[in-house]
Amino acid sequence: MTQTTEPAPAVGPPPEVEPDVLDVAAMPGGVPGAIEAILMVVDEPVSDIALATALEIPLPEVTDALRALVDDYDGRGFMLREVGGGWRIYSRPEYAAAVERFVLDGAQAKLSHASLETLAIIAYRQPISRGRVSAVRGVNVDGVVRTLLSRGLIEETGAESETGAVLYGTTGYFLERLGLRDLGELPALAPYLPAVETLDDLAEAGRS
Incomplete structure (x- = not known):
């Protein structure tokens, strides 16, 4: 009885792993939505360059999205402002009394x-x-x-x-x-x- 041997499988380089690409355009809300999500969690203003780097998109796209958000927030209780070299979401000054009462509960922490x-x-x-x-x-x-x-x-x-x-x-x-x-x-x-x-x-x- 003749015993046959199965040929050994060919050994080649491991398959290439697809890099983790951030597809901002495929996210709900696209670029403006992604920027909004970031601005909601920051403690200080974020520059447009930092946003472009994090989202891996061209700077002009970030600039256009920021301007669109500024217009979109018109008439809302909050606004997007460029302050101190970056962008951050603020409550509108018209609602300062309500915000202060909620946050401070009547206690004003002011400078002397x-x-x-x-x-x-x-x-x-x-x-x-x-x-x-x-x-x-x-x-x-x-x-x-x-x-x-x-x-x-x-x-x-x-x-x-x-x-x-x-x-x-x-x-x-x-x-x-x-x-x-x-x-x-x-x-x-x-x-x-x-x-x-x-x-x-x-x-x-x-x-x-």
């Missing part, structure tokens, strides 16, 4: 008058040292500056070359809270604040 004054001086005269801010306000601002730092409204931006004093400026979070794209959108308050040269004189007088 001293903090607001200090923040305004830093915003309009940045980068600026604590000594110069103290010279304008006429009081020590160390505690106020610590408060503003802890709330993420200001940050250290460097040091003065002559004295080594720490310089402070506002943050992206500051722009976000005020609903500004950049510092150029600040109200025209700077002309009413002392010039840098005057701040130097005031600071020097305070040290003497």
